[in-house]
Amino acid sequence: MGEKYSFFVGGCTLRSWCLLFLLSAGSAILVGALLPAQDTQQEQYVSPWKTAWTYEQASYWGTLDPQYALCNTGKEQSPIDIRNAQKASLLPLTFESQNTPLRYVTNNRYTIRVNYHPGNGNFLLVRDKRYQLTQFHFHHPSEEYIDGKPYPMEIHLMYQAADKSVAGVTVFVQPGSGNPTVQKIWEHMPKNEGQEAVTGVQISPAGLLPAEHVNSYYMYMGSVTAPPCTEGVIWFVLKQPVEISSEQIDAFAKLYPNDARPLQPLNGRVVKQSE
Numbered sequence: 001m002g003e004k005y006s007f008f009v010g011g012c013t014l015r016s017w018c019l020l021f022l023l024s025a026g027s028a029i030l031v032g033a034l035l036p037a038q039d040t041q042q043e044q045y046v047s048p049w050k051t052a053w054t055y056e057q058a059s060y061w062g063t064l065d066p067q068y069a070l071c072n073t074g075k076e077q078s079p080i081d082i083r084n085a086q087k088a089s090l091l092p093l094t095f096e097s098q099n100t101p102l103r104y105v106t107n108n109r110y111t112i113r114v115n116y117h118p119g120n121g122n123f124l125l126v127r128d129k130r131y132q133l134t135q136f137h138f139h140h141p142s143e144e145y146i147d148g149k150p151y152p153m154e155i156h157l158m159y160q161a162a163d164k165s166v167a168g169v170t171v172f173v174q175p176g177s178g179n180p181t182v183q184k185i186w187e188h189m190p191k192n193e194g195q196e197a198v199t200g201v202q203i204s205p206a207g208l209l210p211a212e213h214v215n216s217y218y219m220y221m222g223s224v225t226a227p228p229c230t231e232g233v234i235w236f237v238l239k240q241p242v243e244i245s246s247e248q249i250d251a252f253a254k255l256y257p258n259d260a261r262p263l264q265p266l267n268g269r270v271v272k273q274s275e
């Protein structure tokens with residue numbers, strides 16, 4: 001018996017000590033199993049990418065991993081330079097936003113990102129189609145161009161519907177007054193890859209949207225702008241930028257001097273814009 005216990009707990013040779021050790025280990029496991037999930041749940045940071053990539057490699061992402069092939073072979077890639085968009089009577093966009101606790105701010109090596117889980121209560125409604133917010137993140141400079149020009153930054157809010165279809169909302173950023181929502185995020189952004197746990201801070205994605213004119217936008221079919229460059233994303237590019245301060249732009253630029261994918265060919269796609 002003594003042999004067996006020492007095998008289990010390594011270095012534990014007295015039988016009574018071994019029993020005590022095993023009993024306490026057992027009860028710890030039991031207590032862990034009985035506690036509600038949220039008390040023991042600590043989200044671990046996991047990079048969303050199996051194969052690392054850089055923005056310098058953007059012209060050949062498709063060769064880095066077979067999973068990234070679309071980055072080079074896709075015909076409906078993002079971002080694009082938006083010019084001469086066709087006027088159309090586009091559907092109104094309705095944003096339903098909630099103040100919820102900011103739990104983690106992630107630095108995933110390519111951007112600063114805030115993830116949202118199902119049930120978060122933040123939605124984008126396009127007629128009767130309901131998309132739920134999955135995450136938002138930032139680019140410096142903007143990825144999308146308007147008439148050949150980028151903005152200093154842009155925010156991408158990514159949404160997914162029950163049928164798994166993905167919608168992206170681009171909000172351009174221009175220098176101006178400080179943005180309190182951005183400030184709360186910047187105060188917790190990790191300098192290196194990983195995530196920072198946050199307590200006692202509430203944010204709403206509404207703080208990253210223009211206060212008005214959300215129904216003035218460009219629309220086109222494109223892709224996610226990082227590997228694996230998945231297509232089928234409906235992009236809503238809001239015409240009205242939001243302001244953040246130059247200091248806030250600089251703080252992000254210090255971490256990410258350039259996290260923008262180069263422009264992609266239109267390949268005959270039609271970009272529409274609200275009338």
Ligand SMILES: [Zn+2]
Nearest residue numbers: 137139156225
């Ligand atoms: Zn993005």
